[in-house]
Amino acid sequence: MTTELTVGRAGSAWSALGDLSAFLLDPGRYLTSLAARGDLVEIGFGSWTGYVACHPELTQRILLDDRTFAKGGPLLDKARDIVGNSLITSPRHVHRRQRRLLQPAFHRDHIPRYAAVMTDQAAAVSDSWRDRGNVDVVAEMNAISANVTLRTLFSRRVDEAVVQALVGEIKKFSEGLFLSMVLPAALDRLPVPRLRGFRTARERLRTFTARVVADYRADPSAPQDMLSLLLAARDEGIGVEDSEVIDHVISFIVAGVETTANTLAWALHLVAIHPEVERRLHAEVDDVLTGRPARYPDVANLPLTRCVITETSGSTRRPGW
Structure with missing residues (x-):
């Protein structure tokens, strides 16, 4: 220090x-x-x-x-009870093996395919907006993040109706997660709407994920999405148990939806209150994209856009930008 x-x-x-x-x-x-x-x-x-x-x-x-x-203590123990023994909650001696198992799913060769899902979802949401209309930015960013997370995890094995139902469950899960973690165990069953919604959402997410994992095991020809890569992972010849896969999937949902949505929402807010940055950002996007949605190869040609996202978390804690 x-x-x-x-x-x-x-x-x-x-x-x-x-x-x-x-x-x-x-x-x-x-x-x-x-x-x-x-x-x-x-x-x-x-x-x-x-x-x-x-x-x-x-x-x-x-x-x-x-x-x-080292990760540990009652708060992490409670989190492990809630979301399972995943990469986020596992102790140090387990974490390294889990990282080796999960790393192939995040190899750079897979990123373009994940990015295509992001392009489709961002375009679908933004196309629904109308000039001079009111938009709930946080809700819209949560919808994009949840859809991207689910579709990169499960590919097209999940139809639109199921995705939309899961988006609602993810919202309830996220809203009650931290409260459930910090409350003493004796208060876990309080009849608080947020806690009730959280408990129901957790059970539904785990039940759904277990069913999809079983389907993938039964059909090895499933498309190469993140879940299929997890199921195929090996570390010194040892694969991943179904219960472990379910824990990881729930953690990916927790880590991938709300954090991404909040970053995007804050980025839009900060751009809106800094007109000069907004003008430069629009100019860059208009010049590079010429009216079409952004794709993975465009990222290298959007340096200001990348800086806006990178700087967002720090800029919300200090004046100026």
Whole structure:
């Protein structure tokens, strides 16, 4: 570390529920307020205590030094119970094998095929927009992200009606995931609509994924999508168990939908409030694409567009752009 860090605490020490009430009332406001308390902030949800890194150097060290900051603890244990023992939740000694197994599905040779799905979905959504009409940007970006994730995972073995139903389940799952992770186990069954929707969505997603995995096992001629690559993966001759595949698929859905949707939504917002960037972005897109949807080979010729996406997450935390 090159700078001296400050350590703070959120909430009030005398409160039995600590920060839980503030988090439940407004999760977004609570989490974004922590940076003002210090670079490393202690939080408490009932009897559970955790720490939130609010400084970029500290965050980088935690992410890179996995020997010192090995994944573990009650929060990760709860996440593993929820989404399974996948790449996101697995401990360090399991993680390396999982990465070797999953890496072929993300080889650069497969990216153009995944990108074609992204092109189709982005074009379908944007074609539905009308001049001077109101658009729920977050909802639209979630729809694009969910459709892309499902279609790259399952290819055309999933029809349109099923995809749309799953998009709704993914939304309910994402809305209740973090709340379910941080609540004490004794409160898991609270009759809260968000938690009820989350539990139902989790069960439906796992049931659907298990059925599709069984179909793929029964028909080895399935198209070469991400799921077929996962099922064919081998590490020292050992393949992936069906239960493990289901865990990975659920994690891909969790990691691939909401994060991507939020990035896209913030990017559009930031471009809209920076007219000069918007003008330059439009000029680049008009010059390169000449009115057609973007395709994978176009990425190399859209440097400003790429910079907008790359810079979005950092720019939401500091003034200017």
